[in-house]
Amino acid sequence: MTASANPRVPSAEVNPLFVDRWSPRSFSDQPLTDNEIASIFEGARWSPSSFNRQPWLFVYETDGPDREVFDSILMPGNQVWATQAPLIGFIFANTKTPEGRRPRTSQFDTGAAWMALALQARSMGIYTHGMAGIDNDAAYEKLGVSSEYYTVMCGFVAGRIGPREALPSDLQERESPNDRKSLSEIAHKGVMSS
Ligand SMILES: Cc1cc2nc3c(=O)[nH]c(=O)nc-3n(C[C@H](O)[C@H](O)[C@H](O)COP(=O)(O)O)c2cc1C
Numbered sequence: 632m633t634a635s636a637n638p639r640v641p642s643a644e645v646n647p648l649f650v651d652r653w654s655p656r657s658f659s660d661q662p663l664t665d666n667e668i669a670s671i672f673e674g675a676r677w678s679p680s681s682f683n684r685q686p687w688l689f690v691y692e693t694d695g696p697d698r699e700v701f702d703s704i705l706m707p708g709n710q711v712w713a714t715q716a717p718l719i720g721f722i723f724a725n726t727k728t729p730e731g732r733r734p735r736t737s738q739f740d741t742g743a744a745w746m747a748l749a750l751q752a753r754s755m756g757i758y759t760h761g762m763a764g765i766d767n768d769a770a771y772e773k774l775g776v777s778s779e780y781y782t783v784m785c786g787f788v789a790g791r792i793g794p795r796e797a798l799p800s801d802l803q804e805r806e807s808p809n810d811r812k813s814l815s816e817i818a819h820k821g822v823m824s825s
Contacts (some may be wrong), residue, residue, distance in 0.1 A: 652753040653808035654760040657793035658716035667755060668718065671789060676752025678686050680740035684725070687744040688781060689722030690774050696714065700773050705786055706764035712798060713762060716788035721770050722761075723781040741784055752789055762786040 672689060680686060692701045694717070702714045704721065713719065724741035727733055732814040749759040766788045771778040795806045 634786070642814055643818065648750055648754055650808075652749055653758070655758050655792050656802050656806060657795055657797050658712075658758070658760075658788060659788040659793040660715055660717055661791050662717045663790060665759065667757060668693070670755060671748050671752045671757065671759075675744040675748040676738065677817065678744040678747045679708070680743070680789040681734060681736040684734060684737070684740065685721065685744075686725035686727065686737040687741040688723040689720050689748070690723065690776065691718055693718050699707060704765050704769045704773055705762060706766065709762045709764045709786070713760065713786075713788045715793070715797075716760075716790040718789040719786065720789075721774060721776075721786050722784045723753050723770075723776055724784055725780060726782040727780045731750070738782065745784070745787070756791065757789055758792050759787055759789045764786070 637651060637653070639653075641650050670690075675687060675689065676685075678685075678687070692698050698719070701719045701721070702710060705713055705719075722741060722745055724737040726737045745761065749761075752759050761787045765783070767783050768778075770776070770783040770786075771781070776783070795803050798806060
């Protein structure tokens with residue numbers, strides 16, 4: 632699937648990056664360069680956050696010695712396809728401060744950083760796919776992240792897109808950009824009537 636085969640039709644003018652970003656399951660095993668990896672995290676680094684707390688934490692691996700540990704944290708349904716991708720990571724939100732406060736926007740801010748990462752990647756021809764289907768307890772234990780101070784949000788992979796035919800047949804059928812709710816369902820002008 633290339634961007635030109637993207638069936639999505641925006642309902643208002645929008646930067647094509649937003650509709651061209653989608654989450655494939657077929658990834659090429661072509662490695663990402665160190666510069667590419669730095670750039671996608673750089674996109675996340677400049678995300679906005681409440682009080683500029685920058686509560687996001689990305690823990691990732693490529694083909695290094697810890698790769699199997701990272702892959703093992705995924706649920707089997709995600710392992711089927713995601714272990715092929717050249718980069719895997721897990722996203723944590725710092726949800727408790729050293730003083731014991733629990734800032735209300737930590738997860739919101741971390742979501743913004745994830746989207747920035749995804750769009751920066753897509754602007755470079757690199758696709759991403761987020762995964763909530765992970766073993767949450769294993770994410771803290773195996774990656775050495777404090778479950779007292781952090782909340783695991785999801786796993787993700789990044790890489791160049793691979794051929795649809797490389798997927799099991801049930802996943803091949805779903806390997807296409809999906810649609811969205813209408814604008815009127817998600818944006819309301821004025822007071823909502825109850
Ligand atoms: C937080 C989060 C968790 C997700 N979890 C999974 C998952 O476990 N497995 C999967 O195949 N896709 C997962 N997805 C991908 C979504 O299904 C996908 O983003 C959604 O259908 C919209 O499609 P698009 O990203 O191609 O635009 C997840 C996406 C996000 C943002």
